[in-house]
Amino acid sequence: MTEQGKLTDQEAWQQFVQGCQACQRCSLSQSRRHVVISRGAVPAPLMFIGEGPGADEDAQGIPFVGAAGKLLDLLLVAYDLKPDMYHIANIVKCRPPQNRVPTPEEAKSCRPWLARQFQLVRPKLIVLLGATAYKYFTGGTEGISKIRGQWIEKSGYLILPTYHPAYILRNNNERVRLWDDIGMVRDKLEELGLVEPLQHQPDMPLGRS
Numbered sequence: 001m002t003e004q005g006k007l008t009d010q011e012a013w014q015q016f017v018q019g020c021q022a023c024q025r026c027s028l029s030q031s032r033r034h035v036v037i038s039r040g041a042v043p044a045p046l047m048f049i050g051e052g053p054g055a056d057e058d059a060q061g062i063p064f065v066g067a068a069g070k071l072l073d074l075l076l077v078a079y080d081l082k083p084d085m086y087h088i089a090n091i092v093k094c095r096p097p098q099n100r101v102p103t104p105e106e107a108k109s110c111r112p113w114l115a116r117q118f119q120l121v122r123p124k125l126i127v128l129l130g131a132t133a134y135k136y137f138t139g140g141t142e143g144i145s146k147i148r149g150q151w152i153e154k155s156g157y158l159i160l161p162t163y164h165p166a167y168i169l170r171n172n173n174e175r176v177r178l179w180d181d182i183g184m185v186r187d188k189l190e191e192l193g194l195v196e197p198l199q200h201q202p203d204m205p206l207g208r209s
Helices: 009-022 055-060 067-078 104-121 131-138 165-170 172-191
Strands: 046-050 086-090 125-129 152-154 157-162
Touching (some): 046 104, 046 131, 125 131, 131 157
Parallel strands (some): 046 086
């Protein structure tokens, strides 16, 4: 603690992590192997939010480490977005059985943790990965194909919905749109003076057909 008795940022984050790990607010706590909280930096100007952990994430306790995470990492590397620039999390921190979509009750139970996470990460930009993240984070009902790639300003944050990388793995013809959306994020970070401009136009790692 500081001399004034306030927690340091690191102490506050550790307290948050311990609270998440002990959480039993919903039934997902009964079937999880690990609570999956985050990867990346704290604080960070850019925050990604997905749906929930899958099997690989539940096994390792780290979000986006499976096939979808590897695709996201390829895009981040291509746009020279380094781990100290971003923070990755999910709507729920425990894996729903059979990778099903989190229920409204599960998302509501986890919402206070996500709110506290925001206070600690202090992002400027938020990228919502997929329809579930968009629905539970904004309350919007539009289909992700209609809303993706459009900046939303809410409560002082800039929010960009886009496709979940897992969707791209199943629908490869949409890969260019996810690539373009991450490019929009890079451009906005540059516009806000949060990153240095790219020295060259990156090549899409997935290739074009």
